[in-house]
Amino acid sequence: MSSDNTINRIALITSGGDAPGMNAAIRAVVLAAENYGIEVIGFRHGYEGVLNNDFVRLDREDVEHIMQYSGTIIKSARSERFKSDEGGREAATNLDAHQIDAFIVIGGDGSFRGADHLAKFWNGPIIGVPGTIDNDLYGTDHTIGYDTAVETAMDALDKIRDTAEAMDRVFIVEVMGRNAGYIGISSAMACGAERMILPELQKDKPLTVEALVKHIESVQRVRGDSSYVMVLCENQWPGGAVRLAEQLEDRLNLPCRPCLLGHVQRGGRPTAMDRILATRLGVHAVELVRQNQTGVMAGVSANELSATPLSETWTKRKKLSEELINIQQSLFNPIKKNRQKSTQTDD
Amino acid sequence: MSSDNTINRIALITSGGDAPGMNAAIRAVVLAAENYGIEVIGFRHGYEGVLNNDFVRLDREDVEHIMQYSGTIIKSARSERFKSDEGGREAATNLDAHQIDAFIVIGGDGSFRGADHLAKFWNGPIIGVPGTIDNDLYGTDHTIGYDTAVETAMDALDKIRDTAEAMDRVFIVEVMGRNAGYIGISSAMACGAERMILPELQKDKPLTVEALVKHIESVQRVRGDSSYVMVLCENQWPGGAVRLAEQLEDRLNLPCRPCLLGHVQRGGRPTAMDRILATRLGVHAVELVRQNQTGVMAGVSANELSATPLSETWTKRKKLSEELINIQQSLFNPIKKNRQKSTQTDD
Amino acid sequence: MSSDNTINRIALITSGGDAPGMNAAIRAVVLAAENYGIEVIGFRHGYEGVLNNDFVRLDREDVEHIMQYSGTIIKSARSERFKSDEGGREAATNLDAHQIDAFIVIGGDGSFRGADHLAKFWNGPIIGVPGTIDNDLYGTDHTIGYDTAVETAMDALDKIRDTAEAMDRVFIVEVMGRNAGYIGISSAMACGAERMILPELQKDKPLTVEALVKHIESVQRVRGDSSYVMVLCENQWPGGAVRLAEQLEDRLNLPCRPCLLGHVQRGGRPTAMDRILATRLGVHAVELVRQNQTGVMAGVSANELSATPLSETWTKRKKLSEELINIQQSLFNPIKKNRQKSTQTDD
């Protein structure tokens, strides 16, 4: 970087799984940088692009109207090669060759570990911007892409409910979030799912087919014939929603149908909330660069802009809201009603 | 029914898998009937409701603003019991007990077979209205719900493309249509899918993993790194999209991800096209009743209202458009270009 | 064009008001042309681009994934300059300079009149592709963009109904279609609007404020308190929806609220139906070129591909469906019910 700490050129990457709103963050970085007369270079395909010198100059006209699209105009990727010391050194060399004064990475915890790795070999300021649908980064209340992913899961659950209501059936919808139940609990609450299976809850007391069958039967008994919709986070059941549906259908005398949303949750027009968050954090990242901060993630905590050491984002644990778990699991449990009238049912 | 062929009361059911737009058809039947001073009785849960005398009087105020919702306000079901002679006789008895003059059933081929069965035991006019997302009924260009289902599949494919483009991956999206490839080919064409696996094409010359791997590799070679999206109709691959993704990932050196839309395709706000079609066919069904027609399905063929004997709707075969297959499979095949330049590649 | 009638290079423009699906048509032309080894040159901003030699070579990679976006990648415009003889001659000169063998224009009647004008000065084959949300071209059952525009109008009407129901109010939604009521009648039918004001109906017997007040009051009397939603085509009321709302509010003792959708109707993700139609017509246009046809519009009539002389597309009149008008205006009129019970009310 330039000897006098002046920032003339920022390198920018999107890394790891893409998230809706990454383009809005790219735009914000470029527009804010331009405002201060700073150039932005985008390396394509994340750290791979830094290693391959695969880059593009990003100007206002390149980013003007990209906010409404998912994906990332500079593409994303995971890079094994970069994780080695040799990879880190090569990346640093390339950044210096391009006279890069600061490095901004938009991504999740894997991408931030990468930033940490880069810092061993390169000494310019490095800023992280939280872009992941999983919302599992400590140091920010929301990550870019999370709100859109919840909206997408909710949309599927609403549609499932339409047909579930018409036909009185059991449905299992598998959503993303193998390590964190944010998408799971939010979409379950937004759609009034009768049951949710989240990593946080599975850890302590994993559900069995028997317990699920019992709950379904209780709900049906309390309500009369009715629809039953379950939200299952990925990796929380061997064989996923497809297998669980088979197991339940074997035990119940009514059809059980799986739905596996998969990467549909990464696409779609970003919500206003994600675009605004991405805009704020992209601008914030440029401001942090200008303040000569390094090794931190730009975040929003309790509505205020924040900066959290990168390593804390994955070592500290953001907890699922107990308030929401309590509402969804105890307060609104459809068979609660029954339990109050007679205490025979145990769930 | 009344001895003088006057229609005073119509019975209405929705039967089989529900389809978006069924509510619009119910509304149209009720409003058109009311216009002629005819009462409408809705039996709930399809033929089950006829057997169980589970019914509701349907008036204008019940149906005024239900068009925007999927599902069916009189619920749907499949009935095993009704298929027996005893079931048919009981249904007929119940219809007579309610002084029903005509019977309208909204559903697919299974529901129309049921209507045929009913006709053995009951001699009032019976009219079918094609309500199924599969679009596989002979005698109508489109069935109610098909356009919405295609739109839903397209929405998922668009979202998958967003992330596929960002990450350069292979995706397999499993859509409905175990016997007919309408949703498959239309959603594939609407999204520019690189490959589609349809029942009609599988019949003659089933695809192998090897052929698929070869095609994927050719496409990637021609295009450079790129996204590859495949539309798979249900029941066309052992283990479905989940298994096929595993098989492809074993053979290719890049991630393959499945998506299983399932019953999401039955829900969602009906499209304008489905609502208008449902409205036209609901009105048409009432007009056919008033013309003392029976045993026919109300349809739209080449933009004109039509009436097709119920049995033809499942014995005659509506063919997938060869024009569309040709465009999607030959004309737009991404590796075609290469083939023209050199003839070495065989696909 | 080349002396031996071989087509080596096609010029393509999008002209007049843009319509969702134009990009899908561009893609289809390019992919189909490429399949036959034909180059495609896109002139930007319609006829303006031909006059300004503002063009771009269009290859597979340029059009691969543009179908999901509205607008047009080669932009559209109206051109006054081109309408003169001098303009026509200049355009012809430019086309020859680029060794253009055929000319395809995607647009509405104004664009086709332009094609007719061009034909006086240039003698290569000229093919029209119907791209306009208004659906008012003779020779094709649907135009590209129409289905999406109806969907957009329907979406607004559905949302208005939500709040209308909650608050019992009168709403007027102004939609596009100053000369043709297609968007008007289809969106009105899809949403069960209580009233529609279409150019076709206004021509014979224009509505007065008095007639509207009388109808609203009758509906409210018959139904008890209730929502009332009116679809107004643009240019059918002096001052539009804003003025009409004021006039009605002056006469009724309840709030009347206007909504003016405007160009929102030209945007949004094209529906599957529009993408498929655009794909078929783009391919069809290339096939017509290869058959040495000229001066015709590629269309779809009663599901079959058709070719209609360009001049007929605006001289002959495509009629609004009387079936739909009858359903919406007479059969489903909410106050009809009352009329049947007593014949005192005249509407």
Place this chain on the structure above:
Amino acid sequence: MSSDNTINRIALITSGGDAPGMNAAIRAVVLAAENYGIEVIGFRHGYEGVLNNDFVRLDREDVEHIMQYSGTIIKSARSERFKSDEGGREAATNLDAHQIDAFIVIGGDGSFRGADHLAKFWNGPIIGVPGTIDNDLYGTDHTIGYDTAVETAMDALDKIRDTAEAMDRVFIVEVMGRNAGYIGISSAMACGAERMILPELQKDKPLTVEALVKHIESVQRVRGDSSYVMVLCENQWPGGAVRLAEQLEDRLNLPCRPCLLGHVQRGGRPTAMDRILATRLGVHAVELVRQNQTGVMAGVSANELSATPLSETWTKRKKLSEELINIQQSLFNPIKKNRQKSTQTDD
């Protein structure tokens, strides 16, 4: 209310302009109350229903699957009658006659003033739940319905941008918020609008047609031909978007088109964020009742549940975020770039 402070029966109303998510709040109140064995009575049409004894018992089955719909199942209204002392006294009498122990009102500042009025005549606990798209209530970071309204405005702006880009034109989109620019600034930021006209900014230094013309011309000069989209809050320009478009078109040599969203912004499927917020606040309101709190609004401030004296919600002023205004107005202003290069342009 019962002498021993036990809560057995809660009265619930939705009041004032309806907002998406009100149904989710109704559901939450009913489910949380049921969990504690408390009955809920819904009065229909807001305070009008209390005066008219127009009510309905609300049970789990009434609210189970209403979250996905806008509007309010117990309808809303404004009531002039209730504002008098006589009205207040009558309402209190009716609440006592129904043995109501607590009163929950979902609405905006007008509804909370009503609650304050009621408190003069009735001494049970009264809790407000913030339901208004305007987001202008002090004491909660977000109001129920706001996020959905922003999403709806964004959707329209995205569509306008599609066509604006295709045709290079000026568009003015009028959104709700006559006293508060929340919807205005959020939708403007989410869509990258070139200009926004908000009540907060108009107050100090109202914009003139001349200033707008100058800005538009500067943007067009800097960018070359391009689209220009303006967000106008209602009531901030005499004659609204329609008149402003005429005025600009008179002065510029390019088309200017208005769009007036109106009550479309009150409808539509509530977003996940609104449903979750409504659920949390509905539950919170019941908890506040059980804690014998009164005269407060349930809110969420910096992610935490809060309770704010009702009178503060309209006397204290929630300020628009200066961070957002600064980003949108200064940092991202398209002509900023030019200004930096030469200082001649003043905006």
